[in-house]
Amino acid sequence: MRFGRVPVATGLAFGLMLIPMGAATADPKPTLAQAKAKLDKLNDKADKVVDRYNTATERYKKARSTYGELNTSYKRKLATVADLRAEVVGMAVSSYQAGNDVTSWPGIFGSPDPQDMLAGLALAGQVSQEKAEKLAAFDRENRGLKVERGKAQKALQDADKERDAVEKERSEILKLIKDQKKLLEKLGAYNPGNPNSVGLKYTGPASGSAAAALRFAFAQVGKPYRFGGTGPGAYDCSGLTQAAWRAAGVSLPRTTWQQWSWGASRKVDIKSLQPGDLIFSAGLGHVSMYAGNGQIVHAPQTGDVVKVVKLSAYGSTLVGAVRP
Template identity: 35%
Template sequence: MDALVAAHRKPKQRTLTGSTARTAATLALAGAASATAFEGAGHAEPALTPAQVKAKVDRLYHDAEVATEKYNGAKEKAGEARESLDELRDEAARRTDRLNASRNALGSLATAQYRTGAIDPAVQVALSSDPDQYLERASIADRAGDRQSAAVTGIRRQLGEISRLRGEADDRLEELKSHQAVLRKSKAKIQDKIGAAEDLLSRLTAAQRAQYAAEDGHGNSTAVPRADRAAARGAGPVQAPNARASEAISFAYGAIGKPYVWGATGPSAFDCSGLTQAAWQAAGVALPRTTYTQINAGQRIPRSQLAPGDLVFFYSGITHVGLYIGDGQMIHAPRPGAPVRVAPIDEMPYAGATRPA
């Protein structure tokens, strides 16, 4: 009876057919789509305005330039460590050759003494037909013994020197490995930052990218280099303070339009400190490789006393440098995608200036 009552109370399941089934399916799909859209909205990156893209790209390129200068510094130090290591190894090899020659000479002397020293000296005097001659030879042998002692001392000293050289070589090897690790890390960071910047730029329309290139000198636009070359032709001689500064400026004008490549020092491409180093090298002045070392390579100059040929530096970390050419303008290698060009020094946060000696 209870079972019958329960069966009577159990609702009947209805099968959806026709238009009712289609309506239910549509509502279900719409609900699922809404849920998916809602869930995805929390994860999708919001659309950026061109101004926001430019700000992010600028930051990424600046970060890449910071890593580039660190890469340049590590590369320079790695080169110095490798050169020092090679010199130490060469010197150790030369000293080892001299040590082997000393050992051979000492061995020959010891062998000769062994052959003649097997008989007691008193017996040798008694048996000698010419005691005076024997005593003279014995005196010579004593002096030879002194030379042998000196030779042993010399060998010990050479062993100590070789050990010291090898220890220094081991230290240089560890130093080289450390700089190589920094190189790898900086290179990966540079590539990541540049890749992220290029990805952001790819999201802009062609017109937006063209506008960005025109305003900021990025991309493959040739308008800026062409204008700079025209300005260089019409500028006439630069009133530089000396012949060397004039030569450096002339070199920089000749580099206008050449691409920025991180780590490059010319002649077909440059990064910012590579350009200034190459320009002053053409004038016979050796500058260090990085921005943060170039700023200390010469006389510090206040902004009010800037003269053509001075190096002008930017950002608080001293991560960018250009060559001042007068009238508030500089020639510099801006960043990836932007060729060497003329630009106002006010376009970046000014940090200081140096006049190379």
């Protein structure tokens, strides 16, 4: 028998055959700390995607509204053009029956371009002042009709693009939510909340409109977080702050980014917070409301509920605050 060095590939293959399959393929179970760290990353990512979703949704609503307004205007102009066209036809028929240049009217009216028709009539010298005004009005409305139709079509295209963007973000969020739920259930920390929660009574130091906003926000405590939620049974972070300040008579934009931008001239230092101030995290993925006494009220993330927690829980992740 001949002995020699075993080729490396052969040796590795032989060695692998001796290793139990379970030991080679089993993934180590994540520790509690690893699961929490992964959940933090998922929550941070979800915050940003949810805000993109909300922004796309708002743009879609605006684009659809613009299309609706332009389409209504288009239909109105269409009816006006139809009425004017009928009058023009009546003018042509009257002139034809009166024997006034019976050859020019049909040919002129048959022109596909109203401007050509007007030019032809002017050359024929057959148009009275009243008829000229009618024909000029027809021309203006017809041209305006084309403009309105073009605007409406563009608005519809914009709305379709925003709808597609919303669906893309929504699909990503649903996947994130699935991952979040799985981790939360492993940690025994999933809280479905109660859409009918009566919340808490606000007894903090706020006054005026801030007190009204905080009374509303505290009354939502215990209701579930839901992406895109604006109440009354569930909220996302910016949905809660918007609804709370609406109850105080202040109209905030819908999304975290929009609320931060809206408050560009209303920024306050974190060290100078007053009850009712909106507090934004780094990356603008999350917004909460300062309640006074070192506490905030907010809608955190999937698997959690509207709650009151210490401001210090935010750590060093704050980017700034806005005073509505």
